[in-house]
Amino acid sequence: MGLTKTEIFTNKQNQLATLLKAMAHPARIAILQRILISNTCICGDLVGELGLAQATISQHLKELKNAGIIQGTIEGVSICYCINPKTWKLLEQQLGAFLAEYKGETTCC
Amino acid sequence: MGLTKTEIFTNKQNQLATLLKAMAHPARIAILQRILISNTCICGDLVGELGLAQATISQHLKELKNAGIIQGTIEGVSICYCINPKTWKLLEQQLGAFLAEYKGETTCC
DNA sequence: TATTGTTATCGTAATATTGCGATATATAAT
DNA sequence: ATTATATATCGCAATATTACGATAACAATA
Numbered sequence: 001m002g003l004t005k006t007e008i009f010t011n012k013q014n015q016l017a018t019l020l021k022a023m024a025h026p027a028r029i030a031i032l033q034r035i036l037i038s039n040t041c042i043c044g045d046l047v048g049e050l051g052l053a054q055a056t057i058s059q060h061l062k063e064l065k066n067a068g069i070i071q072g073t074i075e076g077v078s079i080c081y082c083i084n085p086k087t088w089k090l091l092e093q094q095l096g097a098f099l100a101e102y103k104g105e106t107t108c109c
Numbered sequence: 110m111g112l113t114k115t116e117i118f119t120n121k122q123n124q125l126a127t128l129l130k131a132m133a134h135p136a137r138i139a140i141l142q143r144i145l146i147s148n149t150c151i152c153g154d155l156v157g158e159l160g161l162a163q164a165t166i167s168q169h170l171k172e173l174k175n176a177g178i179i180q181g182t183i184e185g186v187s188i189c190y191c192i193n194p195k196t197w198k199l200l201e202q203q204l205g206a207f208l209a210e211y212k213g214e215t216t217c218c
Numbered sequence: 219t220a221t222t223g224t225t226a227t228c229g230t231a232a233t234a235t236t237g238c239g240a241t242a243t244a245t246a247a248t
Numbered sequence: 249a250t251t252a253t254a255t256a257t258c259g260c261a262a263t264a265t266t267a268c269g270a271t272a273a274c275a276a277t278a
Contacts, residue, residue, distance in 0.1 A: 003263060004236065008160040009135035013142075021133035025266085026118035026126040029207070033122075036210040047224090051117040053268050058226055060266095078224055078275095085214045092208050098138070099201050101145040105194045112233060113266065134236085153254060165237050167256055172235095188255060 016094050019087070022067030027052060028060050035070065035083055042081055125203050128196070131176030136161060136169050144179065144192055151190055 006014050023029060030050055035042050046061075047054045061081060064070045068087040072079050115123050132138060139159055144151050155170075156163045170190060173179045177196040181188050 004134065004136075005161065006135060009139055013135040013138045017133055017135040017138055020129050020138075024126055024130035024133045025113065026115060026122040027113075027266095029122045029126055030118055033207070033210065036212075039212045040215050052114065054225075055227085055269075056267050059268095062226080063265095079226090082215055083211055088208070088211055095204065095208070098142070099197070099204070101142065102192055102197055103145075103148045106149050106191055136236095156254090162238050163255075164239075164257085168237080171256080 012094070016098065019067060019069065019091055019094070022063055022069055025060070027057070028064055031057070031060060031064065032069070032083075035081065040082065121203070125207065128176060128178065128200055128203070131172055131178055134169070136166070137173055140166070140169060140173065141178070141192075144190065149191065153188070 009017075023032065027050060031042075031046060034046060034049065046057050050057060052060075061070070061072070065072060065081075068084055069091070070081050071084045072081040118126075132141065136159060140151075140155060143155060143158065155166050159166060161169075170179070170181070174181060174190075177193055178200070179190050180193045181190040
């Protein structure tokens with residue numbers, strides 16, 4: 001046990017869950033907001049801005065990268081991270097469709 | 110360690126992370142979609158539809174309820190679960206604002 | 219080449235999550 | 249009162265997550 005039974009769900013459900021999970025941490029939300037606000041890559045400014053150790057931030061960046069939400073290229077001395085447009089669009093689509101399925105309040109509860 | 114450092118993040122960041130975390134599991138996405146599609150409460154039809162044990166589903170429902178995403182009332186023999194309109198609106202708002210912060214592709218990556 | 223600055227990875231401890239069988243609880247029907 | 253049906257909770261094992269110090273890797277510069 002302790003292992004999610006992905007095989008009984010649809011690809012879309014698993015994919016959305018993976019994306020949400022990657023964002024479901026305040027540090028990773030803060031990192032994404034930092035990238036979004038500056039509208040460019042971030043190159044290590046994060047350490048010091050957030051109150052987390054360098055190793056921890058690197059780990060969070062890796063998770064965001066593994067999920068495909070951000071992408072990074074080596075840029076000389078520091079790494080350049082930015083939003084992956086493809087995944088961001090997918091996220092807006094999937095999540096938008098999911099949230100929009102709500103038809104409004106029902107009378108039973 | 111193993112404990113999220115919520116105190117170094119804003120309330121909004123923590124709140125959004127909590128909501129996302131509650132949804133970040135394929136079973137819970139499936140449960141929510143099931144509620145959304147039928148547009149009414151669900152009363153135990155889930156067991157059997159999903160391939161999970163009754164105890165597991167009950168636990169997932171509890172997590173969604175704890176996060177405030179669904180609400181339930183005792184309805185005779187079975188429990189009635191439906192979307193919590195307030196939280197759903199909050200989710201649409203917060204998540205919409207978050208996703209909309211993206212200004213489009215940059216040239217650096 | 220040696221040094222400096224930056225990011226990644228390893229190893230580890232503490233805690234959380236996932237899933238389920240067993241059992242408890244509670245209502246409706248007999 | 250007993251039985252049937254439905255949901256919740258407990259306890260457990262397996263696995264995942266979170267955080268960080270230590271250290272490695274790597275490019276730029278002196």
